[in-house]
Amino acid sequence: MTAAVGAPAVTAEVRSGARRWLRSYLMMLRFDVRGLGQWLGFGLVIQVLMGAGMAFMYGFYLGDVPDVVKTFLATGIPALALIPLGLVLVPNLVGQQRIAETYDFIWSLPVPRLAAAASTFTVFTTMALPGAATALGVGVWYYDVDLSVSWAVIPAVLLTSLMSTSVGFGMAHAIKNPVVINFVANMIVFFVLLFSPIVIPISRFPDWLASVHRVLPFHHMAQVLRDALSDGLVTGVAGSYLVLAAWTVAGWVATGWVVARRG
Amino acid sequence: MTSLTAEVRTGPTEWLRGYRVMTRWELSSLRLLLPLIVAVQVLVGGGFALGIGLFFEEIPTRNALFLTTGVAVVTLITVGFVLGPQLVSNQKTAGTYDFMWSLPVPRTSQAAAWTTVNAFIALPGMIAALLIAGWRYDLPLRVSWSVVPAVVLTIVTATMVGYAFAHAIPKPMITQLITQLLIFVILGFAPINFPQENLPAWLAEVNMYLPFHHMAVVIRAGLTDGLVSGVVGSYAVVGAYAVASTVVAAIVIGRRG
Numbered sequence: 001m002t003a004a005v006g007a008p009a010v011t012a013e014v015r016s017g018a019r020r021w022l023r024s025y026l027m028m029l030r031f032d033v034r035g036l037g038q039w040l041g042f043g044l045v046i047q048v049l050m051g052a053g054m055a056f057m058y059g060f061y062l063g064d065v066p067d068v069v070k071t072f073l074a075t076g077i078p079a080l081a082l083i084p085l086g087l088v089l090v091p092n093l094v095g096q097q098r099i100a101e102t103y104d105f106i107w108s109l110p111v112p113r114l115a116a117a118a119s120t121f122t123v124f125t126t127m128a129l130p131g132a133a134t135a136l137g138v139g140v141w142y143y144d145v146d147l148s149v150s151w152a153v154i155p156a157v158l159l160t161s162l163m164s165t166s167v168g169f170g171m172a173h174a175i176k177n178p179v180v181i182n183f184v185a186n187m188i189v190f191f192v193l194l195f196s197p198i199v200i201p202i203s204r205f206p207d208w209l210a211s212v213h214r215v216l217p218f219h220h221m222a223q224v225l226r227d228a229l230s231d232g233l234v235t236g237v238a239g240s241y242l243v244l245a246a247w248t249v250a251g252w253v254a255t256g257w258v259v260a261r262r263g
Numbered sequence: 264m265t266s267l268t269a270e271v272r273t274g275p276t277e278w279l280r281g282y283r284v285m286t287r288w289e290l291s292s293l294r295l296l297l298p299l300i301v302a303v304q305v306l307v308g309g310g311f312a313l314g315i316g317l318f319f320e321e322i323p324t325r326n327a328l329f330l331t332t333g334v335a336v337v338t339l340i341t342v343g344f345v346l347g348p349q350l351v352s353n354q355k356t357a358g359t360y361d362f363m364w365s366l367p368v369p370r371t372s373q374a375a376a377w378t379t380v381n382a383f384i385a386l387p388g389m390i391a392a393l394l395i396a397g398w399r400y401d402l403p404l405r406v407s408w409s410v411v412p413a414v415v416l417t418i419v420t421a422t423m424v425g426y427a428f429a430h431a432i433p434k435p436m437i438t439q440l441i442t443q444l445l446i447f448v449i450l451g452f453a454p455i456n457f458p459q460e461n462l463p464a465w466l467a468e469v470n471m472y473l474p475f476h477h478m479a480v481v482i483r484a485g486l487t488d489g490l491v492s493g494v495v496g497s498y499a500v501v502g503a504y505a506v507a508s509t510v511v512a513a514i515v516i517g518r519r520g
Contacts, residue, residue, distance in 0.1 A: 060462055
């Protein structure tokens with residue numbers, strides 16, 4: 001028996017290069033969008049509703065407030081609307097994949113892992129935008145404030161959204177237990193909605209908490225967005241951009257570390 | 264040949280046994296999470312009481328009273344409305360859901376056991392929230408005996424509503440989204456943490472038909488003096504929700520196959 005003889009040689013050439021990466025990225029985009037399916041539409045609706053909802057709810061808590069506070073609210077709420085998607089939905093999605101045991105399957109797909117990660121970033125960064133825009137629109141209308149929008153709103157929104165998706169993704173990959181991820185994600189939302197200088201001036205915080213917030217990204221998210229939407233409310237915005245960039249990179253490093261590991 | 268004895272065990276003794284073992288089952292399956300969940304409840308309750316204070320330059324006593332009692336209500340009902348459905352949806356995703364139903368105990372005893380466990384989880388958070396907020400804002404709270412039926416009715420209703428939709432909806436992802444939405448409504452759009460007059464008239468009207476506002480009313484009536492009115496009507500609404508959700512839950516869990 002000469003079964004081995006004449007068998008076709010297995011071509012195990014490793015495919016690489018920029019074009020293949022781009023092709024994989026586009027395929028993974030399609031894979032992600034299709035995989036999310038109806039859920040994508042549902043998620044978008046929820047995002048928009050949440051964005052609009054946040055714009056109202058702070059007003060309900062506060063009752064009647066002066067104009068400066070209203071401007072602060074209207075310019076802070078888009079930042080709030082960007083946070084839950086990246087820091088809650090993304091980690092929970094990865095957590096669900098782990099529970100359903102499709103997590104390993106996705107990593108086993110024959111595409112560069114970074115292309116898969118980049119696709120996730122793209123999908124969720126894009127998905128966050130309508131919610132933030134709605135939050136801004138509703139806020140401006142409900143609190144009746146005049147904003148002066150500058151071109152800086154584009155990098156501000158993109159960086160903020162990318163930062164929260166990246167940190168959420170990094171966190172979800174670094175933490176193995178889906179229950180813990182869910183817990184951490186919920187804690188973040190709670191902490192952000194109540195204890196972060198996004199819709200409240202940082203000067204109202206106790207000193208120690210204000211210092212913590214100069215390191216965490218949330219205050220800086222609000223800073224860059226507020227700077228792009230108003231005049232004279234914000235100073236030191238360059239530093240805020242730097243902090244956000246640093247958090248984005250940290251999210252990528254955490255992801256990269258997990259992505260590069262095999263088995 | 265030995266004959267199989269397939270006698271169906273029923274009756275109150277059997278139900279009580281089922282209730283006891285299922286309460287033990289739920290508690291021990293949560294044993295690692297339980298201290299964590301209770302700690303989170305305490306932190307969330309206390310955190311809310313302190314955090315909302317930051318929104319105000321100087322918080323008026325009336326707002327502080329609403330906030331303090333509201334936070335107690337929120338910690339009490341989120342376990343039933345949110346945590347319960349999330350646990351059920353996790354079981355569905357992990358594939359242990361059908362196993363739970365296959366256990367040889369009456370399904371209603373499982374529901375009762377879960378309600379008991381909910382009370383275990385929710386009460387420490389509620390008490391902590393009251394203590395922390397009472398200390399922070401130095402409030403004139405007046406606790407009366409009527410807080411007991413108010414708390415029991417509220418816990419049962421919240422748990423049963425959560426139970427009903429968690430079991431009725433097959434897709435875990437939808438349940439998760441609903442729970443997130445519920446948190447949002449409870450915190451932002453129901454007059455629990457703030458007075459009803461801060462809402463637009465139409466939304467205040469909508470809340471008259473939802474359970475959240477009325478749960479807050481009955482509990483506030485047990486904790487304060489003269490802050491709320493129309494308590495009897497609120498008891499009626501919460502009671503109606505309790506009955507309706509129990510019926511729905513019974514139908515859903517009564518289905519076989």
